[in-house]
Amino acid sequence: MTEARKIAVIGAGWAGCAAAVELASAGHAVTLFESSRTLGGRARAVELQDQTLDNGQHILLGAYSATLSLLKTLGVSAEQALLRLPLQMRYPAGCDGMDFVAPRLPAPLHLLTALLRAKGLDTADKMALARFSTTARWMEWRLHTDCSVTELLERYDQTARLIKLMWQPLCIAALNTPPERASAQVFLNVLRDSLGAKRAASDMLIPRTDLTSLLPQQAAAFVERHQGAVKTGAAVQSIRAHGQQWSLGFNNEEITAELFDGLVIATPALTAANLLAGTGAEAHIPAFDYEAITTCYLQYPAGTRLPAPFFALTDDATQGLWGQFVFDRGQLDVNQDGLFAIVVSISTAATELGQEALSAAIAQQLAQALEMPQLAQASWSKVITEKRATFSCTPGLQRPEEQTALPHLVIAGDYLASDYPATLESAVRSGVKAAKLLAQHFA
Template sequence: MAGMENVVAVLKQYSVAVLGAGYAGMTAATELAAAGVHVSVFEAGKVLGGRARKVGLEGKSLDNGQHLVIGAYTGLLEMMTKVGADSQAGFLRRPMELQVEPGFRLACPKLPAPLHLAFGLLFAKGLSWSERFALVRTIRVAQAAKWRLAEDLTVSAWLKEQRQPDVLISRFWQPLTVAALNTPLEQASAQVLLNVLRDSLGGARAASDLLLPRLDFSALYPDAAARFIEQKGGHVYRSRRVRRVEKVAQGWQLNGENEVFDAVICALPPHGLSALQVSVPNVLPLQVRGWTYQPIVTVYLQYAPDVQLPKPMLGLSDSMAQWVFDRGYTHNTAGLIAVVISAEGQHQALAQNELARLLIQELHQRLALPKDALWYRVITEKRATFACTPDLQRPGNQTCAAGFWLAGDYTAGLAGKGDYPATLEGAVRSGKAAAEGLLQELTNKL
C-alpha cells in the first residue's frame, strides 16, 4: 500500500499535454487525471468531441454525424461511468433489431447467447428459406473459425466466397458494412467486419443491443470528461490549436510557449498529423501519409411535429441513403429526421440543395414521408474515417520518442493490432491504451 501511495505521489508531480479533445484525447486525459497526473487538454475547436461533436443550429442541438453504439462497446460505457455520465439516461437501449426496407428484419430476442443469434438469423423476415440458410451458414462458418480469416480480403470478395445471394448482400451485408466500417464493400476489410460481428452478434446477448444516443455527442461524454479533468486540477482549453511541439532538456514545449510538459499525447486525427511540426524526427507515423479517407454525410430534415418513423432507426437498401434516424424518439425533437450516407458515392457530386431534394423524394417514395420538409441541413465530414481496407498497417500508441504517445481510432493499440474500425469505441480504447502506456513509462522513472 505504501508503495502505491509513493507512486501516486510521484505521478502528481508530472504534467502531460493532450492534443485534441475527441473521444480518444478525452479518454487519455481522464485516465491520466484519475492517476493524479496534471493534465492540460488543447482543442483547436470551440466544441469538444472531435469528429463526434455537437453542432448548433437555430437553437437546436444537432451532431456532425449520427453514430451508433452497441452493447459490446464496453470501453465507452465504462469511461462514461468513470466521469459521472449516466449511460442509462444517455442512451435509448434496445435489443438488436435491423430493419431494412423493403421488408427485411433481423431481430435478436431476449434469449441467452447464442440462442438469441440463432433465432434471429433463422427467423429473419424478408428472405427466402434458402437465403436465410445462406446467412446462417456464413455466420456459423465465421464462428467455427473463431471469427478469424486465414488471409484478409475485401468484404465483397469474402461474400462471394461464401456464396451470399445478391438480395442478402443488399439488405443485410451492405447496410451493415457501411454502418460499421464506413467503407464500400469492394474496399472494406472482411477481417475487421468479423471483429465487429465477433463482439456483437457473437458475444453475450446484451453485447448485440443497439444504443441510440439521447444527447448530443459532446454532452454524451466529452463534456462530462472535461468536468472530471478540471475537478482533478487539470485544464481543458478550447480554441487552442497546437502547431508545433518541441523537445527541450526539461521536457516538451508547445508553440514555443514557456510552459514545459513532461510528456505529450497526440490525439489528433491521422489526416491532421501532417500539419503538426514535431522537433523529433520520425516521431509521427509515416504510414498514415498514404492512407485514404471516407466521408459521412448527414442530412437533417425537419418535418411537421406529427411526422414519425415506425422505428427509431430504419435502413434502406439499393438507395442513396443507408440509414434513417428519427430523433423524436431519442432527442425529443419531433419531426426531425437524420439521414446518413456513409462512404464515398455519387452523392458527393451533388450540391446540398439537390442532395436534400433527392433524399426528401426518396423518403417520400420509400417510407411515405411528406413530399416537402420545413427545412434541411447538410453536414459533411469529408474525412470522417480512414478507409478500413484489408491488412491496413496501423501505428501503435508508443512512438520512437520517450514521452510522446499517440491516441486515436486509427492506432493499433499496445498489442500491435487494430481490431476495430474508426468508431467511438476504437477511439476510447486507444486513448486508454495510450494513457496506460505513458503511466507505465512515467512509473518506470521512479
C-alpha cells in the first residue's frame, strides 16, 4: 500500500475537483481550497431571481470520456443528470438555416443519413460536407502544419452557406475563437473525437441541473467521505517550501502551520504563475489572450416552450443579431418553465451595448427567428459575462504541461497542453493527469 500523503489542491474548478477525487481515490488525505464560496470555477452555479442557474450555458459531448468517467465515480447517473440528444444543427424557421439531425444508427451511417435528409442545404453544400469529412478521415484528422479554421475550410472548398450555418457556429461553440483566428488542428481534434468516432461520441449532453450540483459538489462530498476536507472562501495567495513540504499563505497573510507533502495548483493561468514565482518550480505559462462568453437569461410566462430543447441562431453583429444558440431550460428542469438561455460566444462587442440593450436586442432576435412575437418582451432578464471564459485557441499555441521542475508540485487546468480547447473535458483530463503524476511520485 502506498503511504497516504497530505495533499493540498488549490482551486475547486473542474480541474481541481477532478484532481482531488483522483488523489482521494488513491488513498491520500486531500484538502481542497477554493477562494469563492461556490465550487466550480468558471463553470458554476449562480443565484438569480430565486433560481439556481449557471454563469454560462454548456453543452457536453458523448466524447467527453474523462468527465463521464468522473461522474460515474461520483455516483452521478449521466442518463438522469444530462439530456442526451443526437448530433444536430437545427435553426428555427425565421433564420433561413438548416435542419441536420443524426439518427441513432452506427457510425458513419448516422452522419451519411443525416446529410441525405438535411434540409436547407443544396447538393453543392452536401457534397462539400461529405468531401471534407472523407478527406479529414483519410488524413487521420492531422495537419502537417497548423493553420486557421478559415484557411482549412477554404483549402477544402467548403461552400459559403455551409461555413455560415455549420462550420462557423461549430468552431465558435467548441473553441470560442473566431474561425479566422482559431486553430484548425484543435478543431479537427474535436471533430475526430465526435464526428469521427462512434455514434454515441457525437451525442450532445445538456446538463439538467446547475453545474455546481452536477460535479463540483459531488466531488467535494467524495473528498470528505475519504477523510479529506473542503475549505471555501480560502484564497491562497502564496506557497512556501519547507524542505519537501509546503505551507500556504492566505489573503490575510496568514501562513498555515499545517504542512502538505504535495500541491496541485488548479487555478487560472495568471494565478498559477504568481503562485509558482520564486518556488523553483516556475513553469512557462504564457500570457494568454482571452475570449469572453455571455449568457442572456430571458424569463417568459410558464408554458412558453420551443419546439426543441435548443436551436442554433444566425448571428450578425452588423444587424444587432447577437445570439448564437438558444436553450429552453424548461425542457431540462420543470422548475425553470418558460426560461430561455441564449449564448453569445466571443462576446466582447456584444457586452459593450450594456445589459439592458443587449437583452432587448436578443429578445427581438428570438421573436423574429422563432416567429413568436410574444418573445420580444420578457418578464425579466439577466446577462452574465465571463470575461476570461477561455483562452484564445490560435494556431500553433504552445501550452504548458502539468509537471513542474519539482515532482511534488503539479499544475492543472483547461489551459494546459491538450488536444482539446478550453472545455470542461480538458479541465477534467488535466486534473486527472496532474493527480496521477503526483501519486506516481509518492508511490
